[in-house]
Amino acid sequence: MEILLYSDTNYMKEALKEAQKAFDDDEVPIGAIIVGGNKVIARAHNLTERLTDVTAHAEMQAITAAANYLGSKYLIDCTLYVTIEPCVMCAGALFWSQISRVVYAAKDPKRGYSLLGKSILHPKTIIEDGLLKEEAAQLMEDFFKQKR
Numbered sequence: 001m002e003i004l005l006y007s008d009t010n011y012m013k014e015a016l017k018e019a020q021k022a023f024d025d026d027e028v029p030i031g032a033i034i035v036g037g038n039k040v041i042a043r044a045h046n047l048t049e050r051l052t053d054v055t056a057h058a059e060m061q062a063i064t065a066a067a068n069y070l071g072s073k074y075l076i077d078c079t080l081y082v083t084i085e086p087c088v089m090c091a092g093a094l095f096w097s098q099i100s101r102v103v104y105a106a107k108d109p110k111r112g113y114s115l116l117g118k119s120i121l122h123p124k125t126i127i128e129d130g131l132l133k134e135e136a137a138q139l140m141e142d143f144f145k146q147k148r
Contacts, residue, residue, distance in 0.1 A: 014033045015082055029143050034079065041078070047061060059086050060090060062080065079099070083104070095120060105132045
């Protein structure tokens with residue numbers, strides 16, 4: 001019997017490590033990784049403060065890194081693991097990348113793309129949520145508590 005070394009939970013834990021890096025850098029603590037062929041091909045966290053760029057979300061950074069790694073603008077057969085539900089901007093970029101699957105931990109009740117009431121991701125994209133949501137939500141809560 002083959003033992004799988006990686007699972008959705010393990011990959012989400014890697015995304016949470018990226019979110020912790022953002023937290024430590026005083027960035028909104030969202031982390032993302034992209035997996036292709038059972039291999040992490042991109043990892044990123046929010047860099048909006050460091051880069052003074054409102055588009056420097058974890059997902060956008062990961063999409064760019066994965067596209068560069070693959071030498072392709074399409075992320076077919078890849079999965080994005082992200083700690084918080086993507087915003088509308090990131091969901092639009094994910095649509096254009098044609099990513100096959102998105103797994104996110106916690107919903108974003110204020111800015112998540114699902115607020116639109118419909119999916120704006122590519123119709124073939126599989127969406128899963130709730131994996132390690134408590135850990136991701138706690139990191140966000142801790143971050144914003146220290147800001148108040």
